[in-house]
Amino acid sequence: MVTRSIINVGSAALLGLSRVGRMGLFLGRTIACVAVPPLKVGYIVRQIHFIGWKSVFVVCLTGIFTGMVLALQGYNALKSFGSEAFLGPMVTLSLVRELGPVLSALMVTGRAGSAITAQIGIMRINEQIDAMELLGLNPLRYLAVPNFVAALIAFPLLAWIFDAIGVFGGYVVGVKLLGVASGTFLGEITEHLRMRDLWGGAVKSLSFGAIMSWVCCYKGYFSAHGAEGVSAATTQAVVTASVLILVWDYLLTAVLF
Amino acid sequence: MIQIENLWKRLGGLEVFKGVSFEVQKGEFLALIGMSGTGKSVLLKHIAGLMKPDRGRILVDGTDVTRASFRELEDIRSRFGFVFQNGALFDSMTVFDNVAFPLREKTRMTESKIADRVRHDLEQVGLGGAEEKYPSQLSGGMIKRAALARALVRDPEIVFFDEPTTGLDPIIAKSILRLFDSFHNRLKLTGVLVSHDIPDIFGIVQKVAMLHDGELVALEEAKNIQSCSHPVVDQFIHGRIDGPIRYR
Numbered sequence: 001m002v003t004r005s006i007i008n009v010g011s012a013a014l015l016g017l018s019r020v021g022r023m024g025l026f027l028g029r030t031i032a033c034v035a036v037p038p039l040k041v042g043y044i045v046r047q048i049h050f051i052g053w054k055s056v057f058v059v060c061l062t063g064i065f066t067g068m069v070l071a072l073q074g075y076n077a078l079k080s081f082g083s084e085a086f087l088g089p090m091v092t093l094s095l096v097r098e099l100g101p102v103l104s105a106l107m108v109t110g111r112a113g114s115a116i117t118a119q120i121g122i123m124r125i126n127e128q129i130d131a132m133e134l135l136g137l138n139p140l141r142y143l144a145v146p147n148f149v150a151a152l153i154a155f156p157l158l159a160w161i162f163d164a165i166g167v168f169g170g171y172v173v174g175v176k177l178l179g180v181a182s183g184t185f186l187g188e189i190t191e192h193l194r195m196r197d198l199w200g201g202a203v204k205s206l207s208f209g210a211i212m213s214w215v216c217c218y219k220g221y222f223s224a225h226g227a228e229g230v231s232a233a234t235t236q237a238v239v240t241a242s243v244l245i246l247v248w249d250y251l252l253t254a255v256l257f
Numbered sequence: 258m259i260q261i262e263n264l265w266k267r268l269g270g271l272e273v274f275k276g277v278s279f280e281v282q283k284g285e286f287l288a289l290i291g292m293s294g295t296g297k298s299v300l301l302k303h304i305a306g307l308m309k310p311d312r313g314r315i316l317v318d319g320t321d322v323t324r325a326s327f328r329e330l331e332d333i334r335s336r337f338g339f340v341f342q343n344g345a346l347f348d349s350m351t352v353f354d355n356v357a358f359p360l361r362e363k364t365r366m367t368e369s370k371i372a373d374r375v376r377h378d379l380e381q382v383g384l385g386g387a388e389e390k391y392p393s394q395l396s397g398g399m400i401k402r403a404a405l406a407r408a409l410v411r412d413p414e415i416v417f418f419d420e421p422t423t424g425l426d427p428i429i430a431k432s433i434l435r436l437f438d439s440f441h442n443r444l445k446l447t448g449v450l451v452s453h454d455i456p457d458i459f460g461i462v463q464k465v466a467m468l469h470d471g472e473l474v475a476l477e478e479a480k481n482i483q484s485c486s487h488p489v490v491d492q493f494i495h496g497r498i499d500g501p502i503r504y505r
C-alpha cells in the first residue's frame with residue numbers, strides 16, 4: 001500500500017519532470033531557430049497583424065474601463081487621506097507597472113493564444129506538420145518562431161496602448177467627473193512617472209509575450225490525436241499561459257520595482 | 258532499397274506490429290493491403306521516420322531511419338514523395354502555393370520557373386483551373402490530386418502513396434492509377450502504395466504485401482496474389498463475407 005503510493009507519487013513526479021523538460025527543449029529549439037537565419041519575415045508580419053493589430057480594439061476597450069475604475073476606486077481611497085492630488089500618479093503607475101502589461105497579456109492570450117493553439121493543433125492532427133518535416137523543413141521555423149517574434153514585438157506595444165488609453169480613462173473620470181484639477185492630475189504624473197517604470201513594464205510585456213507564444217505553440221504542437229485532443233490543448237494552453245503570466249509577474253515585480 | 262526488419266510497435270495499448278519484415282527492391286512498386294486499422298498508414302510513417310518503432314530496423318539505401326541523425330534523415334527525405342491518406346495540404350495556402358512550397362523552400366529555382374513547373378504538374382493531375390483555390394474549397398478527389406502533385410514536384414525517387422484513390426469515383430480512381438503507372442514506368446520509381454483498388458492495383462505493382470493482426474500474412478509477386486491460398490488473403494482480396502476475418 002505504502003510502496004504503491006510512493007511509486008505513484010514518484011512516477012507522477014517523473015512524468016511532470018519530463019514534461020517540463022520537453023517544454024524547455026521546445027523553447028530552446030525555438031530560440032535557436034530565431035538566432036540562426038533564415039527568419040520567415042512574411043510569416044512574422046502576418047502574425048504581428050494577427051496577435052498585435054487585431055488585438056488593438058479589445059486592448060483599448062479593457063484599457064479605458066480599467067483606467068476609469070482605477071480613478072473611481074483610487075479617488076475614494078485617497079480622499080480619506082485628503083490626498084486626491086495623487087490620483088494621476090496612482091492611476092498611471094498602477095497601469096504602467098502592473099495592469100497594462102498583465103491585463104493586455106491576459107486579453108491577448110485569450111484572444112490570440114487560443115487561436116494559435118487551435119491552428120497548430122489542427123495542423124498536427126491533419127498531418128500538415130508531418131508533411132512539413134517530410135519536405136525536409138523545420139516546422140518550428142514556420143509555426144513557433146513567427147508567433148514568438150511577433151508576440152515579443154506586439155506585447156509591449158499593446159501594453160503601452162493599454163496604459164495610454166487607461167490614463168485617458170482615468171483622466172476623464174478624475175478630472176471631468178470627480179473634479180480633480182486637470183493641471184494637478186497631469187502635473188503629478190510627470191512628477192512621479194520615471195523612465196524605469198516604462199522600461200519595467202516593457203520587460204514584463206516582453207516576457208509575457210514569450211510565455212504566451214511558448215505555451216500556446218507547445219500545446220498545439222503536441223496536441224493529441226483527434227478533435228478532442230485539440231480542444232483540450234486549447235483550454236490547457238490558455239489556462240497554463242495565464243497562470244504562468246501571473247506567477248512570473250509576481251517574481252518580476254519583486255525583482256524590478 | 259527499403260528493408261524492414263522485425264518491426265515491433267505498440268500504440269495506445271494495441272500491438273500494431275508484431276515482427277513485420279519485408280523488402281522493396283529498387284525500381285519496384287509494392288502494394289500494401291489490409292483491413293482498416295491494421296497499421297498501413299503507421300507503417301508508412303515509420304519508413305519516413307515520422308514514428309519510431311519499439312524494436313526493429315528500417316534501412317533505406319543502407320541508412321537506418323530509426324536511428325538516423327537529423328542530417329541523414331533530411332537527405333533521405335529529400336528523395337521521398339509522400340501522399341498522406343487525407344492529403345495533408347497546408348490549409349492556409351492555395352493549391353498553387355502548396356505545390357510550389359517545396360520548390361520555394363528547398364531549391365534555388367526562380368519564381369517564374371517554379372510557376373511553369375507547378376502549372377505543368379497541376380495540369381497533369383487535372384487541376385488546371387483550381388490553382389487559386391484553398392484546400393477547404395476542394396472536393397476529396399481534388400485534394401488527393403493536389404497532394405499527389407505536391408509529392409511529385411521535387412522529382413522523388415521513392416514514393417509512398419497512402420490510399421490515393423479511396424473515396425474517389427471509379428473514373429478518377431482509374432485515371433490516378435494510370436498516372437502512377439506512367440510515372441513509375443517513365444521515372445523508374447520505387448514505392449509503396451496502400452490501396453484497396455483490388456484487382457486494379459495488381460496490374461501496376463510488382464509485389465503485394467498484406468498486413469493482418471500485426472503480421473505480414475502474405476508477400477507475393479503481384480501476378481500470383483490472386484491465387485494465394487492463405488485463407489485471410491483469399492477472403493480479403495475476393496471480398497468474401499465468410500472466412501477467418503471477423504468483423505466486430
Ligand SMILES: Nc1ncnc2c1ncn2[C@@H]1O[C@H](COP(=O)(O)OP(=O)(O)O)[C@@H](O)[C@H]1O
Binds near residue numbers: 225268292296300
Ligand atoms: N498517433 C497515434 N496514436 C495512437 N494510436 C494511433 C496513432 N496513429 C494510429 N493509431 C492507431 O493505430 C492503428 C493503425 O492505424 P492506421 O495505420 O491509421 O490504420 P490503417 O491500416 O487503416 O491505415 C489504429 O488502431 C489507430 O487507431
Ligand SMILES: [Mg+2]
Binds near residue numbers: 297298299342419
Ligand atoms: Mg490508413
